[in-house]
Amino acid sequence: xxxxxxxxxxxxxxxxxxxxxxRKLAESIIKEKLAACVNIVPGIESLYRWQGEIHxxxxxxxxxxxREPLLEALTEHVRANHEYEVPEVIALPIKGGSLKYLEWxxxxxxx
Amino acid sequence: xxxxxxxxxxxxxxxxxxxxxxRKLAESIIKEKLAACVNIVPGIESLYRWQGEIHxxxxxxxxxxxREPLLEALTEHVRANHEYEVPEVIALPIKGGSLKYLEWxxxxxxx
Amino acid sequence: xxxxxxxxxxxxxxxxxxxxxxRKLAESIIKEKLAACVNIVPGIESLYRWQGEIHxxxxxxxxxxxREPLLEALTEHVRANHEYEVPEVIALPIKGGSLKYLEWxxxxxxx
Numbered sequence: 286x287x288x289x290x291x292x293x294x295x296x297x298x299x300x301x302x303x304x305x306x307x308r309k310l311a312e313s314i315i316k317e318k319l320a321a322c323v324n325i326v327p328g329i330e331s332l333y334r335w336q337g338e339i340h341x342x343x344x345x346x347x348x349x350x351x352r353e354p355l356l357e358a359l360t361e362h363v364r365a366n367h368e369y370e371v372p373e374v375i376a377l378p379i380k381g382g383s384l385k386y387l388e389w390x391x392x393x394x395x396x
Numbered sequence: 397x398x399x400x401x402x403x404x405x406x407x408x409x410x411x412x413x414x415x416x417x418x419r420k421l422a423e424s425i426i427k428e429k430l431a432a433c434v435n436i437v438p439g440i441e442s443l444y445r446w447q448g449e450i451h452x453x454x455x456x457x458x459x460x461x462x463r464e465p466l467l468e469a470l471t472e473h474v475r476a477n478h479e480y481e482v483p484e485v486i487a488l489p490i491k492g493g494s495l496k497y498l499e500w501x502x503x504x505x506x507x
Numbered sequence: 508x509x510x511x512x513x514x515x516x517x518x519x520x521x522x523x524x525x526x527x528x529x530r531k532l533a534e535s536i537i538k539e540k541l542a543a544c545v546n547i548v549p550g551i552e553s554l555y556r557w558q559g560e561i562h563x564x565x566x567x568x569x570x571x572x573x574r575e576p577l578l579e580a581l582t583e584h585v586r587a588n589h590e591y592e593v594p595e596v597i598a599l600p601i602k603g604g605s606l607k608y609l610e611w612x613x614x615x616x617x618x
Binding site for chain 2 (some may be wrong): 297328332345372376378
């Protein structure tokens with residue numbers, strides 16, 4: 286299988302209010318090499334509790350693929366470029382997959 | 397970074413047959429404080445094997461964000477409020493992200 | 508709770524250029540018992556870096572549920588049946604959920 290040349294990688298979920306905000310945030314994340322790829326999932330309906338009330342909003346979901354060591358910088362970037370007071374930024378560990386893809390992910394992101 | 401005040405958290409996938417069933421289940425989950433937030437992803441096409449045959453159905457996907465210790469109660473709640481004989485309930489570990497978000501998740505869910 | 512009869516399981520993400528390609532790949536994966544279930548998520552907009560340029564494409568996302576030991580065979584199957592040079596195949600660990608569902612997942616996949 287050859288020497289493992291990939292880095293610990295993660296999938297990060299961030300929800301945004303609409304396509305425009307999602308695209309703008311995704312472009313800035315890729316430009317800054319904070320992630321290799323962002324998928325924008327349309328037409329999300331979100332239910333959540335905020336200050337004791339249940340809310341129902343339309344959102345879009347960004348599925349971001351990046352290196353684990355970039356999570357803090359990515360979280361700070363989202364915080365600084367998002368209209369919500371407390372934007373969702375949650376990371377899921379990638380535990381394997383196509384080594385060629387994970388190699389590409391590594392080469393498309395900052396050290 | 398301050399004392400880690402968050403709790404082990406998870407993303408849980410549950411598929412449902414349609415929007416109405418999805419919304420009803422999501423609302424009950426939030427009301428019971430079994431999760432802080434539920435995203436409903438529309439227009440899913442599902443292919444699966446059931447009793448030896450390959451089936452193709454339209455579904456919606458609930459992406460549920462909650463505390464890990466609530467997984468068993470959430471699984472039981474889904475089982476009791478879902479029309480499928482064996483509903484999908486699978487949990488993915490959240491390994492980090494925005495501490496403010498994870499704090500909000502903790503405060504929006506039961507102990 | 509009875510003896511844990513389930514196997515380590517994973518959620519695998521694979522992106523595809525369109526519904527036709529997604530359906531064909533999903534059917535072949537289920538037929539080969541390389542997974543128990545595939546959800547196709549429509550209308551994805553993907554932004555990514557390829558050979559130094561930022562690209563924006565329409566895609567669909569396959570969310571595949573299978574056993575962890577099948578990841579290598581699934582990755583090879585995707586590589587051999589996908590039009591991309593480097594298709595995305597990334598695995599997220601399932602850490603719990605409905606035992607009945609996970610039992611069904613095990614029985615719907617190859618050993």
